[in-house]
Amino acid sequence: MIRAQSLTFGYGAAPLFERLSFDVAAGEALAVLGPNGAGKSTILRLLAGLLVPCSGDVVLDERAVSDLAPHERARRVAYVPQGIDPRMPFTVFETVMMGRYAHLRGRWERDVDREVVRRALGTMRLEAVAERPMEQVSGGERQRALIASALAQEAPVLLLDEPTTALDVRGRVEALALLDRLRREEQRTVVLVTHDIDLAARFCTRVLLLGAPVGPVEGTAGEVLCPERLEAAYGIPVRVFDLPGDAGRVFVPEYGRKP
Amino acid sequence: MKGGVRGAVLLAAGLLALAATLLVCPLFGSRPLDLGRALAEIGDPRSADALVFFQLRLPRVLCALLVGGALSLAGLALQGLTRNGLASEYTLGVASGGAFGAVLALRLGLAGALVGLPISSFAALLGAGLVAVVVLGWASRGGFDSGSLLLSGVTIGMIASAGILLVQYLSDATQSHLMVRWLMGGMDVVGYGALLGILPFLVAGGLLVLLHGSELNQLLQGDELAAARGVAVRRVRGAVLAGVALLTGAAVSVAGPIGFVGLIVPHTLRLLGGLDQRRLGPLAVIWGGVFLALCDTVARTILAPAEIPVGVLTALLGGPFFLWVLGSRRRRLTPL
Numbered sequence: 001m002i003r004a005q006s007l008t009f010g011y012g013a014a015p016l017f018e019r020l021s022f023d024v025a026a027g028e029a030l031a032v033l034g035p036n037g038a039g040k041s042t043i044l045r046l047l048a049g050l051l052v053p054c055s056g057d058v059v060l061d062e063r064a065v066s067d068l069a070p071h072e073r074a075r076r077v078a079y080v081p082q083g084i085d086p087r088m089p090f091t092v093f094e095t096v097m098m099g100r101y102a103h104l105r106g107r108w109e110r111d112v113d114r115e116v117v118r119r120a121l122g123t124m125r126l127e128a129v130a131e132r133p134m135e136q137v138s139g140g141e142r143q144r145a146l147i148a149s150a151l152a153q154e155a156p157v158l159l160l161d162e163p164t165t166a167l168d169v170r171g172r173v174e175a176l177a178l179l180d181r182l183r184r185e186e187q188r189t190v191v192l193v194t195h196d197i198d199l200a201a202r203f204c205t206r207v208l209l210l211g212a213p214v215g216p217v218e219g220t221a222g223e224v225l226c227p228e229r230l231e232a233a234y235g236i237p238v239r240v241f242d243l244p245g246d247a248g249r250v251f252v253p254e255y256g257r258k259p
Numbered sequence: 260m261k262g263g264v265r266g267a268v269l270l271a272a273g274l275l276a277l278a279a280t281l282l283v284c285p286l287f288g289s290r291p292l293d294l295g296r297a298l299a300e301i302g303d304p305r306s307a308d309a310l311v312f313f314q315l316r317l318p319r320v321l322c323a324l325l326v327g328g329a330l331s332l333a334g335l336a337l338q339g340l341t342r343n344g345l346a347s348e349y350t351l352g353v354a355s356g357g358a359f360g361a362v363l364a365l366r367l368g369l370a371g372a373l374v375g376l377p378i379s380s381f382a383a384l385l386g387a388g389l390v391a392v393v394v395l396g397w398a399s400r401g402g403f404d405s406g407s408l409l410l411s412g413v414t415i416g417m418i419a420s421a422g423i424l425l426v427q428y429l430s431d432a433t434q435s436h437l438m439v440r441w442l443m444g445g446m447d448v449v450g451y452g453a454l455l456g457i458l459p460f461l462v463a464g465g466l467l468v469l470l471h472g473s474e475l476n477q478l479l480q481g482d483e484l485a486a487a488r489g490v491a492v493r494r495v496r497g498a499v500l501a502g503v504a505l506l507t508g509a510a511v512s513v514a515g516p517i518g519f520v521g522l523i524v525p526h527t528l529r530l531l532g533g534l535d536q537r538r539l540g541p542l543a544v545i546w547g548g549v550f551l552a553l554c555d556t557v558a559r560t561i562l563a564p565a566e567i568p569v570g571v572l573t574a575l576l577g578g579p580f581f582l583w584v585l586g587s588r589r590r591r592l593t594p595l
Contacts, residue, residue, distance in 0.1 A: 050486055074489025081483050089479050089534050098477055102489035106473050108537075146484075153488065 001025050002047060002077070002157050002189055007056035009039070009046060016042055019056065022208060022218050026156065029183045029190035031200035031221075034210030035234050040193040041082060043210075044159050047191060048079035060157065074102035078150035082161035082193070084142050088134040092145045095134055096120055099152035113152075120148040123178065139166035147175065158182065160192040164199070172196070176203040197251040201225055209233055225251070266538035269531060273545035280324070280549050284556045285316035289564045292316070314450055322446045322454055323555040323569075324548035326514040327524075329461050329506040331547025332540060334521020335528075336468045336499050339475040339536050341409050347521035348507040351409070352390050352416025354518075357511035359419040359426075360386025362438050366426045379441075380453070380512035384460070387508030390415055395500050408496075444515035444570025446555050453513050460509035465544065467502025471495055472537030479534065517551070517570045519577025524550055527580075 003023035010016045016039035024030045032040045045051040047058055049065040058065040060076050068076070078099070088095070096117045097109055104113065121127050124144040129137050134145065143166040150158060158179070164172040180203045182188045194200050200207060201221040208218045209225070211233040217224050230238040230251065237254040286292050293308050300306035301313065330348065337346040348354045364382035397411035423442070427435050448454065474495040477485035486492050510517075524547040528539055551569070554576070558569040 048487055050483060070486065070491045071489035074487065077487075079487035081481075081487065085481060088481070090476070094535075095480065098480065099488060101473065101477060104473070105489075106470065149488075 001061065002191070003059040004043070004047065005057045005059055007043075007046060007058070008054045009042060009051070010054065015054070017210070017216060020216055021056075024189050024191055024206070026189050027183055027187040028206060029179060029192070029204040030206045030208055031204035032191065032193045032208045032210065033195075033197060033200060033225075033233075038210035038233075040210060041161050043208075044079070044161050044191065044193050047157075048077055048159050049073050050079070071102040071105055074153060074155065076155050077157040077159060078153040078155040079159045080146050080150045080161060080163055082165075084139075084146060084166075086135060086139070086142070088142070091131055091133050092126055092137060092141070092148075093117065093121070093130040095145050096126075096130075096148045096152050099149035102153060102155075116154065117148075117152050120151040123151060124148040125174075140168060140171050143167060144171065144175070156187075157189040158191070160190070162193055162195065164194065164196060172199065179203065197225065197230070198248065201251070202248045221249075225249075263538075265532045266535070266542070269528065269542050270538075270545070273542060273549065276549045277324070277545055280552045281317075281320060284320045284323075284552050285312055287556050287560050288316060289559075318448050318451055318454060319446050319555065320552050321451075322448045322513060323552040325454060325457070325461060326446070326510040326517065326548075327520055327551025327554075328544035328548035329464070329510040330517060330520040331524035331543040331550070332465060332468055333503045333506040333510075335525035335536070335539055335543045336475065336503050337521070338525055339479055340496060340499055340503075342479060342481075343409055344526065345522075346409060346412075348503060349516070349518055349521070350416065351394060351412030351503075352414075352419055353387050353394070353412075353504055353507045354511055354516045355416045355419035355423070356390025357383040357387035357508050358442055358516045359422045360384070360389075361441060361512070361515070362423050362426050365438055365441065366430050366434060368434075377453075380456075383512035384508040386419070387511055388504050390419060391500055391504030391508075395497060398496075440568070441515050442570075443568035444517035444573075445566075445568050446514055448513060457509040457513055460505045464502040464505030464509065467498050467505070469540045469544075471499050471502075472535075472540050475499065475536040476534075479536070515570060517573055519573045519580075520547055520551055523573075523577050523580050 001023065004021055007020045008015050008018045032043055034040050042051065046053055049058065049068070052066065060068070065073060090098070097113065099120070100109060100113045100116065121130055124147055126141065126144055126148055129141055134142055137145070143163065147160070147163055150160070164175050167175060176199050179190050179192065183190050192204070204221065206219065207221045207224045208216055209229060210216050212229055213232055217229060225240070227238055227240055239252050239254065241250050241252065243250060286294060290311060292311060294312070296306070297308040297312035300309040303309055334347040337348060337351055338344055340346070360382035361379045364379040369378040369382070394408070394412045394415055397415070398408040427438055430438065474485070474490050477488060477490045478492070478495070482492050525539065525543055528542050528546060532538060532542060551573070554572050555569045558567045558572045561567065
């Protein structure tokens, strides 16, 4: 369980958001949606303890994130950043093993750690490229390797910043299905930033929509993701269609007439 | 794991090379030496062989081993810290700071010794430490990222170099000659006093770097990822940089600024043994020492009885080598 408690943050004089509060319980997945520059990644980095809020607190298991030592925090929260450096050194296996840092803290890895890493590689379908350098695998494999590295961290809270941008259709659905399974079966807490409204609506129990003129709106996908709110947040009309046979719901922006 | 095997081979070969260096290098010099007699007459004050071997040649080889190991470990750490293969104790100004301290002490004519170290050595230690603190302070204002570390280091190094030129300009010919000779670097130690004097600094600095191997690995993948995985990024950067200052200051204080060891050795080891800083650390210490001891042996025998300053030799070897590294980097995309 992770709680944002009256968070205020801004990079310049004007705050991005003021006194923002929400919590995500164990077994829940929250999607953070909103236009570019609305502060989605900032919220994630605040939750990860990588940014310090101007006021307010992020609370993890009744302890403020700012009070935790870095390795204590990393055992509770794993974070996958957006925009991976394609020149990243080390092999895929070594990169996933680096997710074990909070458990190892300078010790050499043991069989337990190798087993955890192998499982994470298997989950993300990376066994075939495990020994390849990170710079020589595809963008999608690189992104899956970083998710695997976060899984190897074995933290109850998972924060992911646009984890599906480099993934193909199958990879995207698999990644979200995996997060859904971790949430349901292992009672993990998942927070993800995404631009994929369809997948967020289908896989996340709750949605936080930023960028609306009235301020951030939070609730279930059904409550929050209505055409009026999406238009207010993104600034273009969005139409909603229910797919037949409970196959979910798609959100289609108005492209305008064909010229 | 392949990296582990390659590391083990390099380590075993390094230890063999180290033993060979210790035994063979002291035999070279302007005066032929009988190793058997030197060992038999150990401690006998009248034995010329024992005196030359134990009081002149062996300290000199040990000095080269310590200085070479320290400089190459410092270079390795800085390249990891800045994620930049061009970083070394020279690029970051630490060595220039040490040299400035020593040159200033020579100009002021400070003589005498403290704990077995001449005043100029202490001034070098102080200068290197001061530059490290200033670089640290400035980089921390820029958020401690690798870019601000590199830029503030280069700038402060340039200021120190200008200071050296100014002091030289204001000195008379004799002093100036002394300074030039000192700036070329050399291993002119007699006995073990100076080596024992810098040993605590080397041990402390070496441990600060070697114990942060896995943290340096994490920093190679970027500060944000490292922080998210639980690395105390600022504390690690501070500790490793302090280690670099101790290593560089101590090395420069006895041997003068010796360039390129901190570039050649780590880059070669990376090409042969992979990127894992936990393995590279001990390898850099061993191979850096062996490399400098061999350079020093060549420097004092190739034009015997004259001696080439060893700093000139490492730079003459290091320059072309580094160009080669730069050329072969085109194949690799990673920053190192």
